[in-house]
Amino acid sequence: MSVIDLTQLNVWLDVIFTAVYGFMLVALPLHFLGNVLTGRAKRRFVGWEWPHHDGPPIPFLPKFLHFQHVASMILLALSGLYIRFPNIMGGLWENARTHMRWVHYVAMIVVVINLVWRLWYAFGSARRDYKEFALTKQDIVTAPKVILYYIFVKSSKPHLGKYNVMQKGTYIAFAPLLIIQAVTGFALLTQDFIFGYSPRDILVGWWLGALVGSTDLAGWYMRITHYVVNWLFIIFTTIHVYLSLSEDFPAFLNFFGLSFLDREHVQTDDHDTHDEGPELVAIR
Amino acid sequence: MGRLRTRPGRLASIAMAAAALVLALCFASTAFAQLAIDDSLLTIDLGGKVYGENCDPCHGNISQTDNYASEIIFQHAYHQLIACSSCHSRFPHRPEGTERPTMAGCFNCHGLTHGPTGELATGKCEDCHRTRRERLRPVFHTYDWEKKPHVEPGTKELQTKCMMCHDADWCIDCHEVTFIEWEPEGAYAYDSDGGCLACHGDENLVKASAGRPKSYQVIGVQESAHGDLSCQKCHQDYKYEEGATLTPLWNVNAGLACRECHVEAVGFDEEFTAVSQAAVTEFDKSTHAAALNRWIQGEFKAGTADKGQPPTCADCHGGHYIQRTDTAYAQQVMHGSAYRVCARCHQEEYASYDDYYHGAAYKRGASDAPACWECHGDHLILPAADEASMVSEKNMAGTCGSENCHGTGSKEAFAANAGDLIHRKIEAAEANPLRRFLRSVGNWF
Numbered sequence: 001m002s003v004i005d006l007t008q009l010n011v012w013l014d015v016i017f018t019a020v021y022g023f024m025l026v027a028l029p030l031h032f033l034g035n036v037l038t039g040r041a042k043r044r045f046v047g048w049e050w051p052h053h054d055g056p057p058i059p060f061l062p063k064f065l066h067f068q069h070v071a072s073m074i075l076l077a078l079s080g081l082y083i084r085f086p087n088i089m090g091g092l093w094e095n096a097r098t099h100m101r102w103v104h105y106v107a108m109i110v111v112v113i114n115l116v117w118r119l120w121y122a123f124g125s126a127r128r129d130y131k132e133f134a135l136t137k138q139d140i141v142t143a144p145k146v147i148l149y150y151i152f153v154k155s156s157k158p159h160l161g162k163y164n165v166m167q168k169g170t171y172i173a174f175a176p177l178l179i180i181q182a183v184t185g186f187a188l189l190t191q192d193f194i195f196g197y198s199p200r201d202i203l204v205g206w207w208l209g210a211l212v213g214s215t216d217l218a219g220w221y222m223r224i225t226h227y228v229v230n231w232l233f234i235i236f237t238t239i240h241v242y243l244s245l246s247e248d249f250p251a252f253l254n255f256f257g258l259s260f261l262d263r264e265h266v267q268t269d270d271h272d273t274h275d276e277g278p279e280l281v282a283i284r
Numbered sequence: 285m286g287r288l289r290t291r292p293g294r295l296a297s298i299a300m301a302a303a304a305l306v307l308a309l310c311f312a313s314t315a316f317a318q319l320a321i322d323d324s325l326l327t328i329d330l331g332g333k334v335y336g337e338n339c340d341p342c343h344g345n346i347s348q349t350d351n352y353a354s355e356i357i358f359q360h361a362y363h364q365l366i367a368c369s370s371c372h373s374r375f376p377h378r379p380e381g382t383e384r385p386t387m388a389g390c391f392n393c394h395g396l397t398h399g400p401t402g403e404l405a406t407g408k409c410e411d412c413h414r415t416r417r418e419r420l421r422p423v424f425h426t427y428d429w430e431k432k433p434h435v436e437p438g439t440k441e442l443q444t445k446c447m448m449c450h451d452a453d454w455c456i457d458c459h460e461v462t463f464i465e466w467e468p469e470g471a472y473a474y475d476s477d478g479g480c481l482a483c484h485g486d487e488n489l490v491k492a493s494a495g496r497p498k499s500y501q502v503i504g505v506q507e508s509a510h511g512d513l514s515c516q517k518c519h520q521d522y523k524y525e526e527g528a529t530l531t532p533l534w535n536v537n538a539g540l541a542c543r544e545c546h547v548e549a550v551g552f553d554e555e556f557t558a559v560s561q562a563a564v565t566e567f568d569k570s571t572h573a574a575a576l577n578r579w580i581q582g583e584f585k586a587g588t589a590d591k592g593q594p595p596t597c598a599d600c601h602g603g604h605y606i607q608r609t610d611t612a613y614a615q616q617v618m619h620g621s622a623y624r625v626c627a628r629c630h631q632e633e634y635a636s637y638d639d640y641y642h643g644a645a646y647k648r649g650a651s652d653a654p655a656c657w658e659c660h661g662d663h664l665i666l667p668a669a670d671e672a673s674m675v676s677e678k679n680m681a682g683t684c685g686s687e688n689c690h691g692t693g694s695k696e697a698f699a700a701n702a703g704d705l706i707h708r709k710i711e712a713a714e715a716n717p718l719r720r721f722l723r724s725v726g727n728w729f
Contacts, residue, residue, distance in 0.1 A: 004701075005701075005704075006701045006702055006704065006705055007704050007705045007708050007709055007712045008712055010640070010705065010709070011709065011712045011713045011716050011719075012716065012718070014713070015713075015716050015718045015719045015722070016718070019718065019722055083641075084640050084641075085640065085644065086640075086644045086645045086647070086648035086650065087644055087647075087648065093648075094648055094649045095648065095649030095650060095651065096648075097645055097648070097650040097652070097653070098650070098651070098652065190690075190691070190693060198693075200693065201693075205693070209693075212697060213695055213696070213697025213698070214693065214694060214695035214696075214697040214698035215692070215693035215695075215698075216684075216690050216693035216694050216695075216698040216702070217695075217697050217698040217701055217702065219693065220698070220701070220702055
């Protein structure tokens, strides 16, 4: 038997995450105001001074897959939130749950394919770039400086490679979170199309179901996990979008094939120290 | 000087008086025009092919048209608001003479137990006939009628011709004496078929009810599942007989009349017969039926623990516009009708039905989200405290685990935990301290 009050748990999760997200939507403009007040915004958007990037230009395929991933994540978030909160769009989307489920399924498949491809790209391809994401001792040591830079206490941050410690941490977290999201999402399917069993039966029914007393109750815990991770993605992605826009707008344009909008920028350097970073494999 | 001063004043007075008179006349004529009766609005027309404009050259003032049937208590003058075609279904001046309307035509409006036509001329013979009742026998009624083959007309015309003059005793008395068993297929009652629509088809049939205008127009019958039934099949109070109804309340009688067909199931196929009979049997055991019985007996107190007026079949399934339930569209309509069916009485419960995957989705039209009756039962609705209820503690797991819902994945543990969410999420959200704090901060801003 479950000892958790599902009603209270669900309501608390709703309240906490909507409050956090609401707080974040207020905090990000305030952060940008900090950029304005410290002159960083003027330097970037008026002087067009943006961080320079080491390494070779990014090929088309990763850019396309990134775009595809962004689109799928947005669709997943919208359709997922609609499935949980059918009132989210007021009366705009009536009777759309079935359609939203299909959107969710399709976007989920795209994201899973992207994840598999990205893991292969990171570890198995000729350009394998997993080292760029590896957290080093230096990252940990310099992390406070990076944080101080972003909260405007310091005017520069240490340069340790392509990504800073916060980026690395976030991107590293994305992979297991995506796997958790795929598994928990799959465990919500109750249609018994796998030799007479449903994905829920196979993934959680036999063990968690037995533990909590019911396969569907186990499904509820999967649903709650899925919901929590969904919020983590929404929060991380929103911050990611904000920082890419405010900290490295040309890279943002470049990633979406909009480099023609990027006027010749002056590459300056906010970094106070430099590290050689991981050795990159030559382009073939 | 005095004349010079007064003359223009007098002229002005006259001019003003004249203007006032003209204005008064204008206002009066306008008001009169507004007050004038618009015949086209009040005329009752049963839809025949005799048009008033064709009759007007000779019968411009219908009140001056004589009553050629002196043995009938009838005046054309009484029927000035009735379209010619309502009684004369075809041009009445035939080579063989003037064709009189049939008595069945009169019965379209007369013989009612309500309304002005019912009060002026009821179904009693002496209301319209000067001739003594015993002498009103039609020519085909011979003295040895009982020896004639009258079974067939007794079967086919019992509710059309026979019951205009006779009542059940005429048949029963004779059959009891002669020991010939006879059980009519329908009730001993005259059925005016669609005659009610002579008045109730009129969109202008509006009367004051409880201080407010109320339309008595009936719409939707033709398109409904009962489009081929006559009005009296359900409105048994308006049959041409007394004491035929179960209660003194017409709307309850209409609601309960369903059982007459749905229990006897005449003309139903085997499957629909079983469904119909089960529905009636289950309803009789339900809390709704118990409340209805208490209401009929005057023990029901709406507004206390008792909700509004207890429901009869029609309250849930609809009255005149009742839909079929055997088509996909009808089932879709029925599925989406929880607000109309349940929430009118159970508003709080409907408002609290707002969890993520059931209530909120249902209210946004999700076809796979359950309507109230999919958990609480349809005809056999019982309080949750009743062990036999679908939502009793004992049966919850089975209800959640029905084939089209959670299936075998639902067990007691699931029903006890997740089931609570269905009606309690709103309450829990309202009581959440963080939410209340954030709201108060928001309000402060």
